[in-house]
Amino acid sequence: MNSLSPELMLQLTMLVPVLALAGILLTGRSENVREAVSVIASLIVLALVIGLYSTFKAGIPVEVSWFEIMPGLSLSFRLEAMGMIFALVAGVLWLVTIFYAIGYMRSHHEENQTRFYACFALAIGSVFGVAFASNLFTLFIFYEVLTLSTYPLVTHAGTAEAKKGGRTYLGILLGTSIAFFLFAILGTYFVAGTLEFTQGGVFPAGTSVAVGGTLLVLFVFGVGKAAIMPFHRWLPAAMVAPTPVSALLHAVAVVKAGVFTLLKVGTFIFGLDFLNTLPTTDALLYLAGASVIIASLIAMRQDNFKKRLAYSTVSQLSYITAGMLLATDAGITGGAMHIAMHAFGKITLFFCAGAILVTLHKTDVSQLRGIGWQMPVTMAAFLIGTLSIIGLPPTGGSWSKWFLLSGALDADQMFIMGVLLLSSLLNIAYLLPIPILAFFPPADGVARPAIKEAPLPSLLALSFTALMCLVLFVFPQPLYELAASITN
Amino acid sequence: MIEHLSVLQVIIPLIAAPICLLLRKSQLAWAFATLVAFLTLAVSFALLSQVVQTGPVSYELGGWEAPWGIEYRVDMLNAPLLVLISAISSLALMASRTSIENEIPENRHTFFYIAWLLCMAGLLGITATGDAFNVFVFLEISSLATYTLIALGKDRRALWASFQYLVAGTIGATFILIGIGLMYVMTGTLNMADLAQRLPEVENTKTVFTAFAFLIVGVCMKLALFPLHLWLPNAYAFAPSIVTTFLAATATKVAVYVMIRFIFDVFGFEFSFTHFPLQEVLLTLGIAGIFVASVVAIYQDNLKRMLAYSSVAQVGYIILGISFASQTGIMATLLHMLNHGLMKGALFLALAAVVYRMGVAQLSQMHGIASRMPFTMAAFLIGGLSLIGVPLTVGFISKWYLVSAALENGWWPVAAVILLGSLLSVVYIWRVIEVAYFKPVSESTPDVKEAPAALLIPMWILVLANLYFGIETSLTVGVSEMAAADLFGGLR
Numbered sequence A: 001m002n003s004l005s006p007e008l009m010l011q012l013t014m015l016v017p018v019l020a021l022a023g024i025l026l027t028g029r030s031e032n033v034r035e036a037v038s039v040i041a042s043l044i045v046l047a048l049v050i051g052l053y054s055t056f057k058a059g060i061p062v063e064v065s066w067f068e069i070m071p072g073l074s075l076s077f078r079l080e081a082m083g084m085i086f087a088l089v090a091g092v093l094w095l096v097t098i099f100y101a102i103g104y105m106r107s108h109h110e111e112n113q114t115r116f117y118a119c120f121a122l123a124i125g126s127v128f129g130v131a132f133a134s135n136l137f138t139l140f141i142f143y144e145v146l147t148l149s150t151y152p153l154v155t156h157a158g159t160a161e162a163k164k165g166g167r168t169y170l171g172i173l174l175g176t177s178i179a180f181f182l183f184a185i186l187g188t189y190f191v192a193g194t195l196e197f198t199q200g201g202v203f204p205a206g207t208s209v210a211v212g213g214t215l216l217v218l219f220v221f222g223v224g225k226a227a228i229m230p231f232h233r234w235l236p237a238a239m240v241a242p243t244p245v246s247a248l249l250h251a252v253a254v255v256k257a258g259v260f261t262l263l264k265v266g267t268f269i270f271g272l273d274f275l276n277t278l279p280t281t282d283a284l285l286y287l288a289g290a291s292v293i294i295a296s297l298i299a300m301r302q303d304n305f306k307k308r309l310a311y312s313t314v315s316q317l318s319y320i321t322a323g324m325l326l327a328t329d330a331g332i333t334g335g336a337m338h339i340a341m342h343a344f345g346k347i348t349l350f351f352c353a354g355a356i357l358v359t360l361h362k363t364d365v366s367q368l369r370g371i372g373w374q375m376p377v378t379m380a381a382f383l384i385g386t387l388s389i390i391g392l393p394p395t396g397g398s399w400s401k402w403f404l405l406s407g408a409l410d411a412d413q414m415f416i417m418g419v420l421l422l423s424s425l426l427n428i429a430y431l432l433p434i435p436i437l438a439f440f441p442p443a444d445g446v447a448r449p450a451i452k453e454a455p456l457p458s459l460l461a462l463s464f465t466a467l468m469c470l471v472l473f474v475f476p477q478p479l480y481e482l483a484a485s486i487t488n
Numbered sequence B: 001m002i003e004h005l006s007v008l009q010v011i012i013p014l015i016a017a018p019i020c021l022l023l024r025k026s027q028l029a030w031a032f033a034t035l036v037a038f039l040t041l042a043v044s045f046a047l048l049s050q051v052v053q054t055g056p057v058s059y060e061l062g063g064w065e066a067p068w069g070i071e072y073r074v075d076m077l078n079a080p081l082l083v084l085i086s087a088i089s090s091l092a093l094m095a096s097r098t099s100i101e102n103e104i105p106e107n108r109h110t111f112f113y114i115a116w117l118l119c120m121a122g123l124l125g126i127t128a129t130g131d132a133f134n135v136f137v138f139l140e141i142s143s144l145a146t147y148t149l150i151a152l153g154k155d156r157r158a159l160w161a162s163f164q165y166l167v168a169g170t171i172g173a174t175f176i177l178i179g180i181g182l183m184y185v186m187t188g189t190l191n192m193a194d195l196a197q198r199l200p201e202v203e204n205t206k207t208v209f210t211a212f213a214f215l216i217v218g219v220c221m222k223l224a225l226f227p228l229h230l231w232l233p234n235a236y237a238f239a240p241s242i243v244t245t246f247l248a249a250t251a252t253k254v255a256v257y258v259m260i261r262f263i264f265d266v267f268g269f270e271f272s273f274t275h276f277p278l279q280e281v282l283l284t285l286g287i288a289g290i291f292v293a294s295v296v297a298i299y300q301d302n303l304k305r306m307l308a309y310s311s312v313a314q315v316g317y318i319i320l321g322i323s324f325a326s327q328t329g330i331m332a333t334l335l336h337m338l339n340h341g342l343m344k345g346a347l348f349l350a351l352a353a354v355v356y357r358m359g360v361a362q363l364s365q366m367h368g369i370a371s372r373m374p375f376t377m378a379a380f381l382i383g384g385l386s387l388i389g390v391p392l393t394v395g396f397i398s399k400w401y402l403v404s405a406a407l408e409n410g411w412w413p414v415a416a417v418i419l420l421g422s423l424l425s426v427v428y429i430w431r432v433i434e435v436a437y438f439k440p441v442s443e444s445t446p447d448v449k450e451a452p453a454a455l456l457i458p459m460w461i462l463v464l465a466n467l468y469f470g471i472e473t474s475l476t477v478g479v480s481e482m483a484a485a486d487l488f489g490g491l492r
Helices: A006-026 A031-057 A081-107 A113-132 A137-154 A160-192 A209-222 A234-240 A243-270 A270-278 A281-302 A305-326 A330-362 A375-391 A397-410 A414-431 A434-440 A458-472 A477-484 B001-023 B026-054 B079-102 B104-127 B130-149 B157-187 B191-204 B206-222 B231-238 B241-266 B271-273 B278-298 B303-322 B327-356 B374-388 B394-408 B411-439 B453-471 B473-490
Strands: A064-070 A074-078 B057-060 B069-073
Touching: A006 A031, A006 A064, A006 A113, A031 A081, A031 A113, A031 B001, A031 B327, A064 B394, A064 B453, A074 A137, A074 A434, A081 A113, A081 A330, A081 A458, A081 A477, A113 A137, A113 A243, A137 A160, A137 A234, A137 A243, A137 A330, A160 A209, A160 A234, A160 B394, A209 A270, A209 A281, A234 A243, A234 A305, A243 A270, A243 A305, A243 A330, A281 A305, A281 A414, A281 A458, A305 A330, A305 A397, A305 A414, A305 B104, A330 A375, A330 A397, A330 A458, A330 A477, A375 A397, A375 A414, A375 A434, A397 A414, A397 A458, A414 B026, A414 B206, A477 B191, B001 B026, B001 B057, B001 B069, B001 B104, B026 B057, B026 B104, B069 B191, B079 B231, B079 B241, B079 B271, B079 B327, B079 B453, B079 B473, B104 B130, B104 B241, B130 B157, B130 B241, B157 B191, B157 B206, B157 B231, B191 B206, B191 B241, B191 B473, B206 B271, B231 B241, B231 B303, B241 B271, B241 B303, B241 B473, B271 B278, B271 B394, B278 B303, B278 B411, B303 B327, B303 B394, B303 B411, B327 B374, B327 B394, B327 B453, B327 B473, B374 B394, B374 B411, B374 B453, B394 B411, B394 B453
Parallel strands: none
Antiparallel strands: A064 A074, B057 B069
16 A cells, blocks of 8 residues: 555545446446445545555645636645544445445345445545545535435435435535535635635634624535534435435435534634634524434434434534534534544444344334344444443543533533533433333243344444444544644 | 638628528538538637737728728627637537438428528627627528528427517517617717717717617517517427527527627727616616526426526526626626537537437426436536536536626625526426436336437537536636626727
8 A cells, every 4th residue: 555655545535436336337237246346445445544544644745636727716635634534434434334235235125226336436435525625615516426426325215205305305405505505615715715724714814703704604504414403304304215325324424524514614714713703603503502402302202213313413413513613622623523433323323223124124213122132233232322422431422522511611601511411311311212122021921032133244334333432432542633633 | 811710700601501502402501511610610719819819800891991891800709709609500510410300301401501501690790790780780680590490390389489589589670770770870880999989979868878778678689688588488499409509509699799799898888887777677687587587497398498498597697797897797797608608509409319319308208218318318417517507517617707796796695696596407407307317217208219429429529518618717717807808998
């Protein structure tokens, strides 16, 4: 790997998935070859990302520029701490999800699997584009490619419900991105004259806070992938997709692209100092807080397993949005760490939900009582994932929550402190009963059912992510170092 | 040779038209017309490069000195438009032989090529001339040829559409003639540059005001500004597909050019924007056009009609740029004229391919068509993305400058309107994509093959142009920038 220049490696993270896309389409006839292409591509990408990480740690700057459309408007990439975190998470979880998907898609006898894997590869490629983008324009392009490439995955089932979900998905994501996000980008370019991500922000001194505040509102609502209320509806709607899609894309790649964008915008476009002076920051912070609580309350009322997890994601995303809006170093650090922590936790929960669906064909929470005796490994993993989402030791989720809390304290935001604590309680209320009830004994007189676990590739995948939740508790250091280096 | 370029631009297709009549045979006429189109394309490129290098090119017809004789004047404003017209015409003619096979009876093919060449000569003439009355003459030539071309449509409603356009077009042309006549009465000249010099002396007279009003309304009729657009949807929907391609990409742009020329050069910026509520009128009508036409487009089943309404909406954007009354605004307008020509050309050619295979372009019969005609629908997709204004396509570049111009004026709400308009275009383009790509092939989908190469090649040339000029913008942006600077540097 060392023989490759870091610049080339960075570009390859985007190109390899595109090549994989071509390979998948060409080898669509033979299932095994097609899946081999996916696995090999994801292995290469993982190796590339790790290679980039070691370059980054060595402190070598990596920059690539493709072309310039207009003065100051170029397609270019740069390696930077926050993008590195996102890329590492996406790189690791793509490989894991491919394994999971192979087990899931085959035992669920899904149709159009070639299109599925092809779109999946394209989506991942664009995630790396988002992660490494060195300016808002580049980020915006890959953000949109990500939306478009995931649409066929959402409507994969082809049913009327899937189409309806797909329309909501596309309508909200594309709608907000064009009406608000693009508008905010244009406004930023007009005011600041550049879209380059710059430490400390790009707005010249003396920019009116009214303009800045308006732009911030446009950004927060425009990045629909961050799913702040009232623009969250697309996420539950996207749950009609096959579970691997919900797991990787709608718990990790797509939604994290949203909050990642917001963190980037807050840190490198506005800059924390300017963010602090804006009149709308607090209002948006309260909205994010409200989003956390309301989404949790809705989640409690969802019996559909995946829908409940989706609302939980909405709630957790607003943690990160709030972390940005706190405009303190600890808030950014906590937000960035939460990208990774929540990713591992939530993907575990989705993997488990999918495993239950393919093995026992259960989709509702109320059907899960006593299921732990049939699927002990799955439900144990589920328990670990739950703890990480709640933010309890010994799981990684506790670290990011810690930093978010300390960020709230730094900013003197008692409201957000309260929200975070209340939200933990709500998480306990709607998530924890699932794994606990799963290990309740069956009703009297009914024999304990035999063990019937998920397909092996899927089982390995979900065990791995659950394990990662624990590992990240014990070894959070590398992640913390990355996250803490964002703001300086 | 070089000094005759600007007149050759118009004369070549004009003389070629009657020669076509002698050729009789369809194939021969086609080959000849295409050759002529490419020849004019070469001429237009030569003109553009000359204008870029040495500035405006002036030509005195028959050696009669302006302002007595007719002057042809090519500068940064019209040179790019000449290239657009001849380029689109060449590409469309390449495809025309195949496209009209099923749409026009064999015995009328020769007439088709004659009318086409005349139409082209008319459009090029309007653009190249520096004489106000000459504008009217060429306007009539191109209009009469257009009525013929539309009436050639297979559907009997084409006759009605052509008649509708004839009525609207004649009213428009008459208004323009009245405007020109009144100006002549007041100044005694028809040469545009001369008019520009003499009008200020009499600019506070009711006659000049009336002239301006007639002229602008007449031109708005031709360029289909909402609510004077009613002739356009039928004309585009029922004309032979290849004719629609040519007209949609060029005809309205030429009318916009006439408007810009008269507003900025002949009457002058000061006069146009201070004596008349031109800014308010154009702004309101532009925005109304964007919204109304886009919403109507969403409900069309006939895709040619849908894109026709989309054209009305796009004219709204173009007019919006003029209403900003700023250099950036006019630059955005010029840019969007060229860019819109490229995207509509690509989109209508894709529809021409659909019509060639299926007979019609009804959305309800296109379920899953993308699996049968992958290249055609991919072209439609990219053209559609460009229409929406997705980055890396030309549509994004024009939207970018339009929004920048709005922000420059401090008109934030207008900038928001432009983006909301894009959202509406997302809706009507996505309807097609969803049906063509994500619906399974149904019984109502005809069993068709991919379009022949004769259609695919010109289509994809335009598609690639949409991408190329969306990434490498120095030519289009540079040319529009210079033209806008010229307009504001002022000929007066």
